[in-house]
Amino acid sequence: MFIRLLRESFIRNPRRKLLTCIALVLGMAVATSTFTVAVDVSDQLAREFRSFGANLMVAPRGDTLPVEIGGVDYRPITEGAYLSVSELSRLKTIFWRHNILGFTPFLDVPVSVAVSSGKAAGASFPVVLIGTWYRHSLALEDGTNFSTGAFSTNPWWRIRGQWFAENSSQCVVGSALAEKYGIVVGDELNVSAQSFGTGKPLTVGGIVSTGESQDEAILCPLSVAQELSGKAGQFRNLFVSALTKPEDAFSRRDPNSMTPTEFDRWYCTPYISSISRQIQEVFPDTQVQPIRRIADTEGRVLTHISLLLWIVTIAALIAAALAVAATSATTAMERRSDVGLMKALGATNLLVGGLFISEQLLLAAIGGCAGFALGAGLARELGETVFGVPTSPRLIVLPIILATAALIVVIGSWIPLYRAAHVSPAPILRGE
């Protein structure tokens, strides 16, 4: 009987249900999309922040004082300590290896350059030659290749011409230097390290503008700098770009003062402090340091933005809930005459109430599912438009949405139905 009544109410009067259904679908769609985006957005924003460049630096322990202005080290090669390139693949073995988005080694060598061809032929000057990776394919221990280099840690470097290929005899000249001496793409340079005599010819493949002191230097493949300085397989320091979670009060505590459970929790969260620790563990003879200028700002801005977006999401959720409750209440009020009739025929309040609640719950189930599908699509579009990466829907949201929909429709239709059930049937049937 119950099922028949339920089925009849859907078949007989679809139009009334339609309004509630539409409201449910749209309301739940908005709720799903804002929720999905809010959950994803902190990850996306953290990734966006990586375009500010490296946030960690690894330098040899017991190094002498770097003589560094604006990112270029002027020390002679005989001074200071070095790190080994062969150990770099260890970076992709730490617990948070998937958060290491890129790393670039640097070897700065003071050299003398003589321009051997082109308009500026004959010019000779001392300069710093910066050996690095632009786009290097590193073989990892699990057999895969990891592409890393300056394109990842210094994405704001702009090139006119082409970057050097790995292990080639090409170089890239800083824009200020090129302008000073009139060097253009295609020129030949003869480069010799100040303490070694042998010169090496390099072809200028491009002119780079970095906005920093590298504009007054020359960049070349790491292997060339190693060859010229006699430091085979070595480099001076490493810049790492890691995806991190903003620091909070918990992460700022001294890890040595944490209980084992707390330590595990800290270690298994990608704070910049825990990632530094993990890198230190695989490179024991180094000092690993967050680049505070980037890391601090990143943490603060991400925290603020996430909070803001969550508040906005909650506001959207409340608006959605209100819309659904309103339509639910509205349609429930229309059923008063049905309630009156059923009561006149002898139905108990329980039966009547049960019937209508079941109706609403069924609507909530249908509307909720449809709303989830629509909302997931909306979230994808939003993610695509804002971040260029479609946000993937999370199935965990579906039961939450269905439960919310059910709760809202029940609450929304509760009061009108309650009132209808407690008024005597006669006035209702009369039409009042």
Add this chain to the structure above:
Amino acid sequence: MFKRLLWHLLNGNRIRLTVALLALTSGGAVVSALMNLEADINHRLAQEFRSLGANLVVSAPPAAGASAVSSGLIDASVMQVVEPLDSFGGTASPYLYVVARAGSAPGREVVVAGTWLDRVMQISPWWKISGDSSLSRADLTHCLVGRNVSRNLNAISGSTLTLYYRRQTANLIVAGVIDAGGPEDNQIFANLPVVQALAGEAGKVQLVQLSVAGSPDDIRAVQAELQSALPNLSVKPVPQITEAEGMLLHRIRFLIFSTGLLILVLTALCILATMAALAMERRRDVGLMKALGGSVQKVLRIFLAEVGIMAFAGGILGYALGMLLSVWMGERVFGTRIAPRWEVLPATLILMLLVAFAGAMPLRLLGNVRPAVILRGE
């Protein structure tokens, strides 16, 4: 007559109309909160990004003959041109770098930077200085050292440090140690005149760093203004910061804007539902009014007036709530006071009216009611 009918209508369906009013208020509150915050959000975020350091640099254009280590020097009088442009709400500081030797003879090579020590914390807010950080610009006896320098040269706060460059020496007292988490840990900072004397370059600086707050457009405007005031020098933005910052701000604004839009759509939906139900209920009333001679226009005008009043009331209540919400959000999220803006009120009212009229579309169907059919009871 009009007013009496209107009053009657408003009173008759109190529950439904309360729900509609509630929807309009909540929609209005959120939208006005977002509008109030929007202008401030950009300002706040731009301020946040200033903790990344300088975003504009004034330096000498590349000139042949200067050595690679110290590029062309510019006259310190450039600061007199740059400083008054303080209206850009930023900070400017000159820099002169010298690779000197420090410590007991023959000393180790260290980068010494001459600048205005009273401005260092504004240009580089991520520094932590232990010791005395409130040095004046005119102090010629003190210096700040990076923590690696302090460790390498045993230069703790209060000790004396000797700097040598060519034939010049300078004896400075270490006032504080800088913990920068960056290249400044390896450098020594002293006031500009001290380093100018050491390097023998009186009245010269190497570059001027500016930290300008504002949107990418504001920064471009300041850059253009400076470049025209200093045609012989190069005024360039720091690409590491300006590019990424612009992109990030744009994305965040867009996200907030789309969420606000969605909320408005939902509010309209809510009104639609309420009005559709009302339209159904009022068919008989409308039939009666038409039978009594009322024109369709008059009938619709009453209903529109009803919707308009609700939208107005919802808008005002929403604005009040929204201002409270935005003040709370400002406090909670950014830790600053955000002042309510009066311009948001008319904007909210207009939006609520639009939303309400959009939702009131079903009432137009009432115009098609045929009195005889309705009064018969069908």
